[in-house]
Amino acid sequence: MGIKRVLVGLTAVVLVTSAVAACGCRGTDPWGGPGPWGGPGPCGSHWRGEDSAQRRAYMVERVSQALSLNVGQRAKLEVLADQLDEQRQALWGERQGMAADLQQVIAGERFDRVKAQSMVDQKLQTVQQHSPKVVDAMASFYDSLDAGQQRVVREKLRDRFGDRK
Template identity: 45%
Template structure:
């Protein structure tokens, strides 16, 4: 694979993960608690619609984008895990007289395993989606990433 394609895919992958994380956490754990399944579906739908319209995707490309969105959503769910309140986890780590290094390390390892386990599926879905784009659409992706440093700037 050519170096510029690898760089583009990695940048696109990074932007997609960042976008997924930002949109998934946009209402986040701030005073309202985690995002509900309905809200998550609404945000996911808006992101897919916006990407579809910006790139003028055909039905096959939209299907691959939906597969990518599913993979990112599954990756996020695996990363979040069973913890309902990450703040409570951190409070447990710092609740004693000393920082609970073992629990903190275990938490990092748990999250790392979740990311590593789901990454191949996300990468494959991203590659399938990107490879389905024509040259003009791929250039739009590169241009958007270069200009805005992501898909959806906060404006």
Template identity: 40%
Template sequence: MKSWIQRSLIGLTAATVVLGGLTACGSRGDHARGWSDERISEMRGKAIEKISDKLELNADQKAKLGVLADEMVASRTAFKGKSSDPRAEVKALVAGEKFDRAKAQALLDQKTQVVQDHGPKMFNALGDFYDSLTPAQQQQVREKMERRGRNWWGRG
């Protein structure tokens, strides 16, 4: 194949991939409404009930699962930050003629700090919950994790 044809095909393929990626990122579907506090609370409750039913948790275990869920919600909220539109923060990095490296580094530092602040609390809550499980329940969790994929706790 001639080199100019080859380069043209590679360029066309690259452009198609880039445009397809931008189109996929631009269409937000059902997520356009975002996650309200009520929706998060509703999903938290459903997840706790589903996991409690699958693992047959007692009241103490269910309480520890609730603490874990609270920590996860708090971490998510802190990571999201005060911005109502996290995409706007990223868009601001490329809004000018040049990529705003200083703002990107500040954003990275902010997100990293949130992970460092909330990560230990979340892992402690996860450890407390997991340690409260019976060996049979722990084995059930390991088996679910082993399957990974799409059928995590019946979602799919």
């Protein structure tokens, strides 16, 4: 598989993940939820690992309310949330293993480039495996929105990410 295809897939995943993350894990929730970092919103101190289902439900509810989603649109948002959660679990599910691997990379006098590259390749392979489902779910959800809802999503993303260069 060519590097161009890998980069396109990785870029798509980053964009999709960023779009969903724009639902509010920093500052004020752009969908109208609670405030600053660490507050009672989806990324506050009580929204950790075992509460991922609760965080997911919160995010789906906030987006559903902000966009006034109908039943079909909400179902597509649920599928997107499922796909993102599945990818997140695949990428970060075994954190202890990843931490041990990282310790091995820096254990010696020299940085273990081969081991580090192997770790990166493994993550890229995971992204490549999951990104088609994530992109399809995001496209299905976005395409189900009417023009006004799509405009709101674009505005929220622009407000969230601005003109980063």
